[in-house]
Amino acid sequence: MTHQHNSRINRRQFIQSAALLAAAGSLPGLSWANSVISGNNKLAVIILRGAMDGLAAVIPYGDAALRTHRAALVPADETLLKLDNFFALHPAFPGLFQLQKAGELSIVHAIASAYRERSHFDGQNVLESGLEMARPNASGWLNRALQAQSHQQAMALGQSVPLILRGQAIVGSWAPSVLPALNEDTLTRLQGLYSDDSFLGPRLQEAIDAKAIVSAGMSKSRATGFTALIDAAGNFLKAPGGPNIVVLENNGWDTHVNQGGAQGTLPRKFTELDNSITRLKTALGTTWQNTVVVVMTEFGRTVRVNGTLGTDHGTAGVAFLAGGGLTKYGSRPAVLGPWPGLSEGNLREGRDLQPTNDLRSLIAEILQSHMGFNGQLLRDLVFPGMPMSGFRVS
Amino acid sequence: MTTYSPFIAANRFGLGIQPGEHTSIAKDPKGWLSAQLPLANRLPPRYAQLLNSVQLIEMADADYRQRIRFQQDGEVTEAEQLQLRDAQRIATTMLRHHANQRTAVAIESDTPFAERLVRFWSNHFSVTLDNSRPTTLYAGLAYENEAIRNNMNRRFEDMLLSVAGHPVMLTYLDNTLSLGPTSPVGRQRKRGLNENYAREMLELHTVGADGGYKQADVIALARMLTGWSVNLPTNTAARPDLQTPAGSFYYDTRAHEPGTQQFLGKSYVDSGLQQAVTAIRDLAYHPATANFIARKLVRHFIADQAPESAVVKLAQVFRDSRGDLPTLHKALIDLDEAWDPRLQKLKTAEDFVISTARALPGIPLSDSVLGILNDTLGSLNQTPFTAPSPAGWPEQAEHWGGPDALIKRLEFINMVSSAVGVDFDARDIVTQILSANPTLQTAIRRSESKTQALTLLLASPQFQWRA
Numbered sequence: 001m002t003h004q005h006n007s008r009i010n011r012r013q014f015i016q017s018a019a020l021l022a023a024a025g026s027l028p029g030l031s032w033a034n035s036v037i038s039g040n041n042k043l044a045v046i047i048l049r050g051a052m053d054g055l056a057a058v059i060p061y062g063d064a065a066l067r068t069h070r071a072a073l074v075p076a077d078e079t080l081l082k083l084d085n086f087f088a089l090h091p092a093f094p095g096l097f098q099l100q101k102a103g104e105l106s107i108v109h110a111i112a113s114a115y116r117e118r119s120h121f122d123g124q125n126v127l128e129s130g131l132e133m134a135r136p137n138a139s140g141w142l143n144r145a146l147q148a149q150s151h152q153q154a155m156a157l158g159q160s161v162p163l164i165l166r167g168q169a170i171v172g173s174w175a176p177s178v179l180p181a182l183n184e185d186t187l188t189r190l191q192g193l194y195s196d197d198s199f200l201g202p203r204l205q206e207a208i209d210a211k212a213i214v215s216a217g218m219s220k221s222r223a224t225g226f227t228a229l230i231d232a233a234g235n236f237l238k239a240p241g242g243p244n245i246v247v248l249e250n251n252g253w254d255t256h257v258n259q260g261g262a263q264g265t266l267p268r269k270f271t272e273l274d275n276s277i278t279r280l281k282t283a284l285g286t287t288w289q290n291t292v293v294v295v296m297t298e299f300g301r302t303v304r305v306n307g308t309l310g311t312d313h314g315t316a317g318v319a320f321l322a323g324g325g326l327t328k329y330g331s332r333p334a335v336l337g338p339w340p341g342l343s344e345g346n347l348r349e350g351r352d353l354q355p356t357n358d359l360r361s362l363i364a365e366i367l368q369s370h371m372g373f374n375g376q377l378l379r380d381l382v383f384p385g386m387p388m389s390g391f392r393v394s
Numbered sequence: 395m396t397t398y399s400p401f402i403a404a405n406r407f408g409l410g411i412q413p414g415e416h417t418s419i420a421k422d423p424k425g426w427l428s429a430q431l432p433l434a435n436r437l438p439p440r441y442a443q444l445l446n447s448v449q450l451i452e453m454a455d456a457d458y459r460q461r462i463r464f465q466q467d468g469e470v471t472e473a474e475q476l477q478l479r480d481a482q483r484i485a486t487t488m489l490r491h492h493a494n495q496r497t498a499v500a501i502e503s504d505t506p507f508a509e510r511l512v513r514f515w516s517n518h519f520s521v522t523l524d525n526s527r528p529t530t531l532y533a534g535l536a537y538e539n540e541a542i543r544n545n546m547n548r549r550f551e552d553m554l555l556s557v558a559g560h561p562v563m564l565t566y567l568d569n570t571l572s573l574g575p576t577s578p579v580g581r582q583r584k585r586g587l588n589e590n591y592a593r594e595m596l597e598l599h600t601v602g603a604d605g606g607y608k609q610a611d612v613i614a615l616a617r618m619l620t621g622w623s624v625n626l627p628t629n630t631a632a633r634p635d636l637q638t639p640a641g642s643f644y645y646d647t648r649a650h651e652p653g654t655q656q657f658l659g660k661s662y663v664d665s666g667l668q669q670a671v672t673a674i675r676d677l678a679y680h681p682a683t684a685n686f687i688a689r690k691l692v693r694h695f696i697a698d699q700a701p702e703s704a705v706v707k708l709a710q711v712f713r714d715s716r717g718d719l720p721t722l723h724k725a726l727i728d729l730d731e732a733w734d735p736r737l738q739k740l741k742t743a744e745d746f747v748i749s750t751a752r753a754l755p756g757i758p759l760s761d762s763v764l765g766i767l768n769d770t771l772g773s774l775n776q777t778p779f780t781a782p783s784p785a786g787w788p789e790q791a792e793h794w795g796g797p798d799a800l801i802k803r804l805e806f807i808n809m810v811s812s813a814v815g816v817d818f819d820a821r822d823i824v825t826q827i828l829s830a831n832p833t834l835q836t837a838i839r840r841s842e843s844k845t846q847a848l849t850l851l852l853a854s855p856q857f858q859w860r861a
Contacts, residue, residue, distance in 0.1 A: 118593070173796040186846050199795065200800065210798070257571060306587070
């Protein structure tokens, strides 16, 4: 137990010494190469569970076929937050719109994981495992990345550790507690008992460490639900010696029924996401400048509105990148990725947006150019089936 | 040579051993388990006075409509305000009572293996109840008793059909909203299919995601299921069938998609309600269903990574017995893997809270004690009927044993010990609820107080595992 504790302190000192500057390799076909990697860089991953309707979030209003497929789901043209003469953000995203103007937002459209079926559970499994197909006992891609570069530390914010962070590398987790605290002595004795348990022991240690870090910044916060997790993300990421990677989960994106056009269920979720990212920026303060937030979901939704004014499980959708850390990539189009088109012949299986980018290529890009993970490691261990073509900007 | 441990019998297959039980279980651990199976469909006496789902749905629907009515005319008067608060209070009290009874049934159960099986199947056919579907909000426990418990001594086919015809499931997976696009009602309202239930019936309830079905099969099953609905009034019309009570199953022939359907390589002629019944029966006997159910049972009771040998044997029993549930449950405890002490399952939050209470006999199951236990389930994120998805509660140790969940378990035990630690002797209990463990016994013996000793016992890693 003592030994483990010491090794953790060493890892933190290691982060502070910024020794990971040397780690970058190179992926073929990279579009955003040559960025400066800082040892203080931070990553927040937000998983939207249930499949966000990318066509409702980032609306290709310039595509002539859009309104034939889903007129009921498209807000009035004059309310759209237009990014260029083809794409617009849904009006519920004023915060993201501001970030985009400041170069602190990138949108990737028509992007998908390797998964091509329509099950949430398998889709999330592939999204988080980074593998070609769903495997019940897979490890998460972020955990595999950490196994190889253990000077980076990750923490799950929420009631449990999601698949993306599961695996051999030990990660922390934190969620607001409503129960009373244990006394120091009993905790120490329990640590002794847990040291013999290879599964539970390291997890108890992480829990104890996490509580020590968060108590200072969190005691005054009254926020609840996802907002509380956003505040915790801010506190953890800016804490000296804290984790440099956090993962948050947000549920409720499976909009089969009455998803709403200008207003309704899905626009309310957009507002929540918009507020959350704005709040994270505030919570992070100057740390926002070194941060990239990745917002991703398991798949997109059908192009056509369904029989109950919602949308069903589709294929490609949208990923957001936000954060001051994006400004280093310089000037770029508002929406990245080739546009496959919405006319009948362009739809996948006659119903879905055709993917033109693989999420793994995008994430690999961020892990390498922003977080300093080694390119070879990403190809071999983190995303073994990733297409060699790399991320396509247009 | 398989050793039959009483601790494995009661902790892996039951709800947690009670002090004093292990000597009698040790005489015949397998016999102790199999003797419980014929009693699996018995309704616990605590449930005898509860309302049934039809009554509960009618009540919830009436509450919902009253709220809408009061809110629709713009302003809610003070009298209306009071009425709404009254209805809310009655519902909250009732739901708390249901939750308390369900927790108490598990703590008191003298057939804990049978009760675990009921909860396994209830989770297999999981429903999540929340305000988004107000009419079924009160009926979770009634659903579990009517669709699951009631079928425990029948075939899988019977349970699958009971679930499919149950208003709570039909509402939860949106089948009540699904209309045949060319049916009279579908044409009139210009609305159509909702695939949700059809997809989950295939993916989660029967053949599984790799069961060989295509999108076309999902649509065919969704079409056959159109018309399967609930007898409730709308904002503008009385309930469709005045002969049967509001809240019961209703087959709406005018919403049923006409025509023969091709489903999993077979033609199903349009025989109305019977069309989906035939398809569902065939699904229950599909070879992939046997494999899917066998794997799920092994993963739930034996190990997160289900040993293939056990899955193969159990699937064969499922096929040979034509899905006879008692035969299947008996076969589970006949597996050698079931008694392998190297295989381990981490307790779910519910297992953990229930087994804690079972380890401390004599604590009165008052409403306030049960309320604390249920609040703990909430804090540990396993309030009954609130699973995060239609797949039900996850199985993996990683889900239940994350750092934060662990610290909350410890804090709960700390609270329990602070309250009752002085009444129990952990040095004595440890030998009766866990297999021999010198390190833990020493730590307990060296505790600074009885309270601390009980904390160490129930917060120990050994007590977090189900073996």
